[in-house]
Amino acid sequence: MRVICHSCQNSFTVPDTEAGKSVTCPQCSQAFTAPQLYAAPPPEPFAASPSAPEIATPPAAPSAAPPAAPVATPQAAKTSFHLSLNRRVCEFTVLAALPLLVILSFFKWDGAYPAGYSAYTQNAWQALGGMMSVDPVSEKVLGVEKSLSQQLGSSWWMLPYLIVLPLTLIIAWGSIVQRWKAIKLPRVLDRSLHYRPAILMAGAGLMLLFVLLQYAAGFGVPNAFESITEDRFKDQLIQAKTPEEIQRVEIEMAGFTGQFGIRTTLWFKVVILLQFILLLAVVGDAALTHRGNRTPPAVRVSW
Secondary structure, three states, rough: EEEOOOOOOOOOEEHHHHHOOOEEEOOOOOEEEEOOOOOOOOOOOOOOOOOOOOOOOOOOOOOOOOOOOOOOOOOOOOOOEEEEEHOOOOOOOOHHHHHHHHHHOOOOOOEHHHHHHEEEEEHHHHHHOOOOOOOOOOOOHHHHHHHHHHHHHOOHHHHHHHHHHHHHHHHHHHEEEEEEEOOOOHHHHHHHHHHHHHHHHHHHHHHHHHHHHHHOOHHHHHHHHHHHHHHHHHHHHHHHHOOHHHHHHHHHHHHHHHOOOEEHHHHHHHHHHHHHHHHHHHHHHHHHHHHHHOOOEEEEEOO
């Protein structure tokens, strides 16, 4: 049989006759008692048991059906919104906004609107030239056309605006004509189209700047009414000495000016909005041109 030394765990073989006796490990010389041989116990004799009467077992009750597995309800689909910068949309916006701005330059931008009627009005070109349109009925009631004409000045910020606007329009539509090859463009214009994104950005930015500067400086008709009011109440302002008297004169001046309903029109607000849209469109077009064939930037919102 094979034994294992209790001290060094060395395994070695000893005769079966040494079972239960002291043996010595050949490796570490440690003596220990070999284990006894295992002897299986003899089988017990089989005794036949007396036959017992068969007992009828009742039929097994039907087993209950296993509980149904819970059905996973599908989650509601997420709602998402995806907005991507599209070059065709930017280009179409530029091509549509510029002609609209040219058309809107002939619409009324500012003026006097007593009771909502257009009494004395200006468009962009009239503001540049120091002119105005006069409603005959309103003039019979108010009678200030002569005084306005004497005080009416030119809105000089309209000069660079009305120069840059058609030039930007020509550059924008010139690229389309070049793409269609409908007509042969002049050499100067053909070379300029290579810098189309930069020219369009500069043009849109300058137009927005000029129109905002003109709005801050005031157009001809409002400035003329302000001058008329100051001339009318000049003597009263000089005679007013106390704060109460000055306040009274200023209230009368505001009441005199307010009766004319001086304001900028809805068309002018549309021009401002179109200028911002145009600037965003040309910046987006230039950004996509610079990216080349790379995926355009996009915004995705899910909820």
